[in-house]
């Protein structure tokens with residue numbers, strides 16, 4: 559494990575995070591609808607191979623394969639009683655691949671439903687579920703917790719609170735998925751503006767905040783969004799993980815067209831806007847991240 563605390567390193571230089579995991583698992587034979595987290599135990603060589611491909615592409619931060627790792631998400635696969643085991647394995651596999659110069663981000667995705675009053679799950683129930691997941695990720699060797707692809711700031715805040723309750727000194731990252739709702743305006747699916755989303759996450763104690771994924775955003779949109787995130791972040795560090803361009807559908811398949819070169823140009827523009835962690839989301843592969851990490855290291 560890298561002995562330098564992540565936030566210390568970020569004060570010195572920008573860092574590169576990794577890219578998409580799901581598509582890489584499918585490329586290695588994961589069946590559609592199957593639980594990719596089981597591969598942390600059953601096929602750790604495949605999961606570790608994906609992590610290593612990103613690490614070898616120059617990514618400093620490796621994200622655990624635990625997006626759907628809360629009990630609410632795992633219960634869809636009948637695995638709600640294996641939260642600790644599967645998340646611990648996810649962190650161990652990532653830890654081994656990250657090596658002594660990389661940092662591991664313990665990944666926490668949305669729990670898959672709405673909190674009260676729209677849904678049935680209370681903040682306390684969710685906090686308890688996230689806590690079990692996060693404790694296992696930290697036990698397995700995660701250096702920071704990444705609460706990602708959030709739409710509801712209330713859910714993001716529960717994630718931050720759960721992480722801070724597990725280990726007060728572990729940095730917490732929150733990323734939201736935004737869509738463009740008007741020229742110059744970005745909101746989450748729940749209608750929260752970029753500035754408000756950032757403010758809520760940093761107010762809860764997240765040290766790093768930003769955007770990943772997003773609905774139909776162009777690479778130019780991510781750069782414009784980044785400016786708004788940086789303006790709202792204050793002393794917090796900003797992370798942006800764009801998709802490989804805005805997707806198109808062909809024969810029922812979602813296709814992302816952005817080339818590694820285009821992603822590298824975008825990475826440079828994001829850095830110029832004040833972003834300190836660059837990574838990739840849907841449609842990005844190790845070759846995209848190799849070009850992007852090169853841009854980050856040249857900054």
Ligand SMILES: [Zn+2]
Nearest residue numbers: 771772839840
């Ligand atoms: Zn995505």
